[in-house]
Amino acid sequence: MLLPMRSRLFLFVLLLAGTFFGGTGSLLSQTNPDWVQSFPPHRIIGNVYYVGSRDLAAFLITTPQGNILINSNLTTSVPQIKKSVEKLGFRFSDIKILLISHAHIDHCAGSARIKQLTGAKYMVMDADVPEIDGKSKDMSYPAAKVDRILHDGDEVRLGDAVLVAHLTPGHTKGCTTWTLKVQDGGKVYNVVIVGSPNVNPGYKLVNNARYPLIAQDYERTFRVLKSLPCDVFLGAHGGYYGMTEKFARIGGSVNPFIDPEGYKSYVADREQAFLAALRKQQEKGAM
Numbered sequence: 001m002l003l004p005m006r007s008r009l010f011l012f013v014l015l016l017a018g019t020f021f022g023g024t025g026s027l028l029s030q031t032n033p034d035w036v037q038s039f040p041p042h043r044i045i046g047n048v049y050y051v052g053s054r055d056l057a058a059f060l061i062t063t064p065q066g067n068i069l070i071n072s073n074l075t076t077s078v079p080q081i082k083k084s085v086e087k088l089g090f091r092f093s094d095i096k097i098l099l100i101s102h103a104h105i106d107h108c109a110g111s112a113r114i115k116q117l118t119g120a121k122y123m124v125m126d127a128d129v130p131e132i133d134g135k136s137k138d139m140s141y142p143a144a145k146v147d148r149i150l151h152d153g154d155e156v157r158l159g160d161a162v163l164v165a166h167l168t169p170g171h172t173k174g175c176t177t178w179t180l181k182v183q184d185g186g187k188v189y190n191v192v193i194v195g196s197p198n199v200n201p202g203y204k205l206v207n208n209a210r211y212p213l214i215a216q217d218y219e220r221t222f223r224v225l226k227s228l229p230c231d232v233f234l235g236a237h238g239g240y241y242g243m244t245e246k247f248a249r250i251g252g253s254v255n256p257f258i259d260p261e262g263y264k265s266y267v268a269d270r271e272q273a274f275l276a277a278l279r280k281q282q283e284k285g286a287m
């Protein structure tokens with residue numbers, strides 16, 4: 001269907017307004033109040049800070065040459081992220097690079113707006129790009145231009161920060177787990193920001209015509225996650241790593257975010273959940 005230019009423009013504005021003023025955002029937030037509830041921004045370790053909501057994680061990695069933001073969250077999250085960045089004493093306009101955990105509305109819908117406000121370069125894993133730049137017809141959030149297409153193992157560098165993009169697919173085709181090394185108190189720590197190992201309700205792991213290799217991709221993800229050295233365990237949702245509970249322990253004798261055992265048990269637990277879901281679907285398919 002080809003509409004006259006004016007109608008198309010109107011439709012676009014309507015869609016945009018719907019998204020900005022809570023179309024999809026508020027619909028989702030009705031079921032996930034923690035996604036939109038604000039949370040105190042805080043330093044996690046070294047130059048890594050939390051600037052997300054109560055459950056939608058966003059991380060700021062600061063360097064003398066500008067900062068990196070991981071996750072733009074919902075379109076309605078952008079003012080919240082900006083406020084958190086400024087509360088920590090940083091400038092929103094110093095965000096030079098924007099990254100995401102994966103191409104789902106709760107992690108990337110705010111990207112177009114953040115690019116507009118900061119001029120940040122947007123870098124996205126290859127297989128998630130169609131869900132970001134508007135090529136996919138299923139997108140329920142504003143499209144954003146991707147400035148650099150990432151591949152598994154690529155490095156993103158800014159100042160003295162080096163982040164590595166690990167392809168951990170299944171949850172989305174380009175789901176990305178970020179790792180970096182940080183210095184804190186004279187020690188070096190391995191930080192892992194898990195993209196998502198979760199099988200969402202309704203995900204088809206067997207006979208999935210749109211994503212035939214989904215089960216193999218999840219298996220690969222668990223292989224990758226188990227191979228990563230991890231001292232500081234973080235993820236796309238605060239719930240992955242017990243963020244609110246760890247936040248409450250800040251200021252004690254040890255940094256609560258240093259949690260290699262928590263990482264291992266989380267990955268093991270998620271792998272069991274994936275295998276159980278796969279078995280269930282395979283049994284159903286065999287009947």
Ligand SMILES: [Zn+2]
Pocket residue numbers: 102104171196
């Ligand atoms: Zn997701």
